[in-house]
Amino acid sequence: MRELVFALEYEPGCNRVADALADHPDARVRSLSLHATAERLWRVDHATGTPEALDAIEDAFLTGDYYADCLATEDCGATQTTRVLDRTDDTLILYSDWERTPTCASVPHIARDHLGDGVLFETRHEGRHYTWRLIHSGDGDVAAFFDALEVAVGECAQMEMLRTADTTTSAGGRDGTPSGLPPAQEAALQAAVEHGYYESPREVDVGELAEHLDVPRSTLTYRLRRAEEHLAKQHVAGERVAEERLASH
Structure with a gap:
């Protein structure tokens, strides 16, 4: 089995959920199931966030011409259903279903066409960044998948490859860096340290650092957040292993 992780960064006005999340940077949407x-x-x-953020996300999902994951830039004529399964002050659970038409395209459907049946999907949406994690048999044509995806997203989104590896590969260093981070996240983290982003007080803010690296501010923020999350989890996992080893002796 192979793991494939990539991100789409949507341009303003191309994805209603991305627009809502960009207006509410602390909100998140992750998939619980996707078929x-x-x-x-x-x-x-x-989805998690403030009540205002959840209102915006709910409105984006329930808007008539929005179909979850459809890459068509205009109403594709699909028959769709979206409904709220649960809602609290800081969480929202949504069910979405749509029937494909000849003009509809989506990451899962393109994956089925080029990677075969039985692909597993996991997603996380933060701001304009939409991260996809796919587990597939490894027998399909990954290059053809990305070629078809690039055509489907057109100018609405930029694609960034984050990881491709055998699922049995160990976490550390599987992305070509000692930390196990994708190269783009590793570079962002290294630049942040070198330019004093993590000093107290900070010697550079995220906007200045993004300008230095010649990347959008949202892209840099996303890369740093994902890198920090990865390293924090790696550290905690290492501590637990050390404690278990000590306990066993």
């Missing part, structure tokens, strides 16, 4: 057949797609998503 696709040749003709249909259905998924359940878990």
Whole structure:
């Protein structure tokens, strides 16, 4: 089995959920389940954020011409259903389902076309960044998948490859860096340290650092956040292993 992780960074006005999340940077949407057949797609998503952020996310999902994960830039004529399964002050759970038409395209459907049946999907949406994690058999044509995806997203989004590896590969260093981070995140973290972003007080803010690296501020913020999350989890996991080893002796 192979793991494939990539991100789409949506331009303003191209994805209603991305626009809502960009207006509420602390909000997140992650998939609880995601399934696709040749003709249909259905998924359940878990959103977190302030009540105002959840209102915006809910409105984006429920808008009539928005179909979850459809890459068509205009109303594709699909028959779709979106409904709220649960809502609290800081969480929102949504169910979405739509029937594919000839003008509809989506990551799961393109994956089925080029990577075969049985692909597993996991997603996380933060700001304009939409991260996809796919587990597939490894027998398909990954290059053809990305070529078709690039055509489908057109100028609405930029693609960034984050990781491709065998699922049995160990976490540390599987992305070509000692930390296990994708090269783009490793570079962002290294630049942040070198330019004093983590000093107290900070010697550079994220906007200045983004300008130095010639990347959008949102992109740099996303890369630093993902790198920090990865390293924090790696550290905690290492501490637990050390404690278990000590306990066993």
